[in-house]
Amino acid sequence: xxxxxxxxKTASELLAEAEKACCSLAxxxxxxxxxxxxxxxxxxxRQMAERLEVMKAAAARGLKGDxxxxxxxxxxxxxxxxxxRREGKSLSGGTTARxxxxxxxxxxxxxxxxRIVAAPTAGSCGILPxxxxxxxxxxxxxxxxxxxxxxxxxxxxxxxxxxxxxxxxALGCQAECGVASAMAAAAAVEMAGGTPRQALDAAAIAxxxxxxxxxxxxxxxxxxxxxxxxxxxxxxxxxxADIALAGVPxxxxxxxxxxxxxxxxxxxxxxxxxxxxxxxxxxxxARALMKGLLERK
Amino acid sequence: xxxxxxxGPVMIGPSSSHTAGAVRLGRLGRAILVGEPREAEFxxxxxxxxxxxxxxxxxxxxxxxxxxDVDDERVRRALDLARERGLKVSFEERDLGEVxxxxxxxxxxxxxxxxxxxxxxxxGAQVVVTRIDDFAVEITGQLPTLVAAYQDRPGxxxxxxxxxxxxxxxxxxxxxxxxxxGRRALMIVETDEPVPREVIIGMRAWPVxxxxxxxxxx
Numbered sequence: 407x408x409x410x411x412x413x414x415k416t417a418s419e420l421l422a423e424a425e426k427a428c429c430s431l432a433x434x435x436x437x438x439x440x441x442x443x444x445x446x447x448x449x450x451x452r453q454m455a456e457r458l459e460v461m462k463a464a465a466a467r468g469l470k471g472d473x474x475x476x477x478x479x480x481x482x483x484x485x486x487x488x489x490x491r492r493e494g495k496s497l498s499g500g501t502t503a504r505x506x507x508x509x510x511x512x513x514x515x516x517x518x519x520x521r522i523v524a525a526p527t528a529g530s531c532g533i534l535p536x537x538x539x540x541x542x543x544x545x546x547x548x549x550x551x552x553x554x555x556x557x558x559x560x561x562x563x564x565x566x567x568x569x570x571x572x573x574x575x576a577l578g579c580q581a582e583c584g585v586a587s588a589m590a591a592a593a594a595v596e597m598a599g600g601t602p603r604q605a606l607d608a609a610a611i612a613x614x615x616x617x618x619x620x621x622x623x624x625x626x627x628x629x630x631x632x633x634x635x636x637x638x639x640x641x642x643x644x645x646x647a648d649i650a651l652a653g654v655p656x657x658x659x660x661x662x663x664x665x666x667x668x669x670x671x672x673x674x675x676x677x678x679x680x681x682x683x684x685x686x687x688x689x690x691x692a693r694a695l696m697k698g699l700l701e702r703k
Numbered sequence: 704x705x706x707x708x709x710x711g712p713v714m715i716g717p718s719s720s721h722t723a724g725a726v727r728l729g730r731l732g733r734a735i736l737v738g739e740p741r742e743a744e745f746x747x748x749x750x751x752x753x754x755x756x757x758x759x760x761x762x763x764x765x766x767x768x769x770x771x772d773v774d775d776e777r778v779r780r781a782l783d784l785a786r787e788r789g790l791k792v793s794f795e796e797r798d799l800g801e802v803x804x805x806x807x808x809x810x811x812x813x814x815x816x817x818x819x820x821x822x823x824x825x826x827g828a829q830v831v832v833t834r835i836d837d838f839a840v841e842i843t844g845q846l847p848t849l850v851a852a853y854q855d856r857p858g859x860x861x862x863x864x865x866x867x868x869x870x871x872x873x874x875x876x877x878x879x880x881x882x883x884x885g886r887r888a889l890m891i892v893e894t895d896e897p898v899p900r901e902v903i904i905g906m907r908a909w910p911v912x913x914x915x916x917x918x919x920x921x
Binding site: 438529575 | 704705706707708709710711712713714715716717718719722723750753754756757758759762774776778779826827
């Protein structure tokens with residue numbers, strides 16, 4: 407195996423690394439981490455496998471539906487989704503229906519002060535597990551495949567993170583759920599046997615679909631609309647992965663979408679960047695909910 | 704940028720800044736106090752003041768003060784656990800002036816001493832303690848940190864750095880401040896390797912030293 411250089415800063419540089427070494431993005435990212443930390447491959451993969459276990463535990467916990475968030479507003483949604491899916495009532499069906507339920511489950515566990523893996527942030531923690539775990543069930547993949555997928559996702563997250571903030575407070579929800587969705591789309595493509603280029607195309611397609619999305623948490627809490635955005639994000643990632651895997655390219659490369667995301671984010675007024683003062687957070691219903699919450703305390 | 708900065712940290716939700724960061728601030732408060740806290744008053748500023756209940760910032764701060772880690776499932780039950788352990792806590796919204804929007808002043812009392820710690824959560828679970836009692840500091844809890852309060856006089860800084868050099872301990876950052884010439888001074892030293900406990904005990908015996916503590920990474 408050719409030695410990978412770990413100095414890449416953009417998605418196109420990461421792609422060049424992988425293509426030069428004839429390896430997957432996941433393998434290039436594993437070598438990047440080895441170069442960064444000096445740890446051996448087994449240690450690096452084991453740490454990722456531990457995070458996969460936390461994701462699985464969070465999904466299982468969320469499906470039980472027995473948690474309630476400190477505000478009292480969140481909990482039990484994933485259980486309802488899963489029940490509807492099992493009764494054959496889901497319209498999206500198959501992997502997508504399961505991905506939506508699992509993503510919501512993990513996001514609910516986060517809102518309810520349970521244990522999760524930020525991916526890339528706590529507010530967007532449901533999207534990757536939703537996509538990866540539903541695909542594992544559908545395809546019968548071993549955990550090793552998912553660990554690879556998480557490294558693919560990390561490659562996208564790092565490439566974006568080196569060029570842009572991953573905070574809703576800086577660039578809106580596009581930088582949280584949008585990036586999570588791009589990470590998950592790339593992971594899905596590589597796990598399914600797509601090329602590194604197709605994986606990054608899927609990430610670009612996914613991120614384009616989120617451009618402009620504001621961060622407007624009701625009451626400033628990671629609850630409304632965050633939890634449902636995680637569910638939507640999982641379905642969105644699967645759609646982007648399907649498009650890229652079918653051979654439809656992204657005309658705009660991921661790095662240029664990231665630049666666009668930064669420009670769009672910077673032009674958002676502060677009210678739309680996690681202050682809880684704009685978007686749906688400013689709606690009359692949101693204000694009434696928060697007033698009720700304050701009076702209850 | 705590390706792989707586990709985008710697939711991680713493993714933490715108790717819902718917010719890296721308002722929950723995980725708050726746990727780390729509480730842990731720093733515990734380390735700075737040294738010993739079991741008995742009473743703590745949290746004065747919450749800005750976004751911390753507005754949203755602390757919904758983000759569980761109150762439970763997270765107390766969890767940290769009890770010594771729990773950011774991914775400890777007990778964070779959720781920290782207020783009950785504090786009561787069981789005889790730790791009295793209170794929360795108040797307070798304008799702390801020109802500080803970061805996510806800031807808290809922790810007034811912590813232990814068995815025989817108290818300490819005031821001002822800290823901020825900067826996002827992505829990164830935190831900084833900016834004030835201990837009346838001293839301006841900068842402690843991030845990412846590296847082992849030595850904090851020494853001493854009498855301001857020539858040569859103390861050199862003695863400390865020489866001691867660390869003899870031990871082969873590399874200094875990552877250092878900050879020295881004082882109340883006034885010849886009065887109480889404070890030294891904050893971040894090191895790549897932890898300073899052994901027996902060395903700390905030895906330093907406490909120096910006549911010039913008022914108090915020496917080490918803070919493990921949180």
